[in-house]
Amino acid sequence: MNTRTEVSLTQSRSFGDLISESIEIKTHSDFLAWAQGALQEFLPHELMISAWGDFSLGIIYYDIISPILGARTNIMPEKDMTLFLKRLYTYWISRDRTPSQLLSDRSVIRCRDIQDGQLKNNLQNMNSALLHAIKDVRGGSDSFYVLLSSKADIPPNSRKIFHQLLPYIDATLRQIEYFPDQAPESQPGEARINESVANIQDVMKLSEREVQIMGWVCSGKTNVEIGLILDISSFTVKNHLQRIFKKLDVVNRSQAVAKIRGQVTSL
Secondary structure (H helix, E strand, O other), rough: OHHHOOOOOOOOHHHHEEEEHHHOOOOOOHHHHOOHHHHHOOOOEEEEEEEEEEEEOOOOEEEEEEOOOOHHHHHOOOHHHHHHHHHHHHHHHOOOOOEEEEEEEOOHOOOOOOOHHHHHOOOOOOOOEEEEEEEEEOOEEEEEEEEEEEOOOOOOOOOHHHHHHHHHHHHHHHOOOEEEEOOOOOOOOOHHHHHHHHHHHHHOOOHHHHHHHHHHHHOOOOOHHHHHHOOOOOOHHHHHHHHHHHHHHOOHHHHHHHHHHHHHHHH
């Protein structure tokens, strides 16, 4: 067996061990230990941001995984983080939705209009970023990941490795419960919309199930989340939404929500 083959098999075994360890993770502390331990051999970073939701509607939730003091999900300002993540997501889209690398001299990573001092300080110490996402086509949601590092010399194969490992990273985080104050909540004013959707059922000619689904869509839920709430598949939710779009004479969720809001306002 030559040296190249030995190295390849060693890396393969390490890769398998990394995935096996991820399956056993059940808590946030377990994930942090894994991300700052075994995962560093493949994807060195100091701060990971996991973001999910409907980026087309600007409904974004996020989790920050990092040992850096002050880099915590519950103390980062939501407005600034949403702006920062939307900028990075837009850049990733412009790169044909492929694993992308950014260096600190790119204004998109600096996000100069961030106001919060703590967030700005944390980002200013980061000199490179890896970006990639998983699109849930059936569920209509996005899972976007950002790996930030103070090092500018990212290994050349990092993007390929990120692409290979992201499904396992994403699946691992989906096994972990939200923090008590982190679970998605309705946006201000959405509770009134949810209560009022049923009142316009006859006007919009929606079925009872379609009213339920639109109520949750107005609350910012993804197809996957709505499916779990209503005990139906995300594919079934998608089919209902297609019929709703036809009844409302719209082409997407954003337009549907806007039309519902308009009807509620006129009541």
